Amino acid sequence: MPLPFLTADRAFDANAEDSDDIALPFDDHDQWRRPYRPGxxxxxAAAVLLLLASFVMLAAMIIAFAGAMSGAGLCLALGLVVIALALRLLRAGVWVSRHGLRRVGFFATTTLPWSQVTGVRTVQQPVRWLGLPRTVQGQALLLGRKGQGEPLALLTDHNADFLSRVEAFERAADTVEAWGAEYRTETP
Structure with missing residues (x-):
């Protein structure tokens, strides 16, 4: 079974060895891709949620064999909700394509065409640690948008994908900046 999210770093590394500049690591630029692996x-966290879902589904089976179908249906529905939450957690992140930039969050997804992007840059600033209210000094990849004063933080080096993986953050930030530099200039 192909796992496309595992090929992001390998494709970037292969292109980085061939040239000194930042190359866009994918052949098909029309397809939405996450330019880094999930951390x-x-x-x-997704594995723990899936483990919990397996126990809930097992409980649903035991309850169904005991004859309480309404309780089994409730457990089955709860297990399916937990599986959906785990999959949504794995899908969260920044996705890029020729059409624009997509920020997939746990509850909402925002898509911006490259024509609405004014700039993508990495800055030093206080960032949230694992998305919690506590802030620490770190790096953030900021997205400037037309008509918006405050830049949007796309990635930080202290989020669930890059905590204790500074090189992976720098690679991902460079890749997103390269996509922005490539396609912001092409749009009218």
Whole structure:
């Protein structure tokens, strides 16, 4: 079974070895891609949710064999909701294509065409640690938007994908900046 999210870093590394500039690592630029792998915190949280879902589904089966179909249906529905939450958690992140930039959050998804993007840059600033209210000094990849005064933080080096993975953050930030530099100039 192909796992396309595992090929992001390999494609970037292969192109980086061939040239000194930042190359866009994918052949098909029309398809939405996440230019980095999900981090261990995100994958670990999703694995725990899937483990919980397996126990809930097992409970649904036991309840169904006991004859209480309404309780089994409730447990089955709860298990499916937990599976959907785990999949949504794994899908969260920044996705890029020729058409624009997509920021997939846990509850909402925002898509901006490259024509609405004024700039993508990495800055040093206080960032949230694993999305919690606590802030620490770190790096953030900021997205400037037309008509919006405040830039949007796309990635930080202390989120669930890049905590303790500074090189991966820098690679992902460089890749998103390269996509922005490539397609912001092409749009009228």
């Amino acid at each position: 261990p915190w995100r994958v670990g």
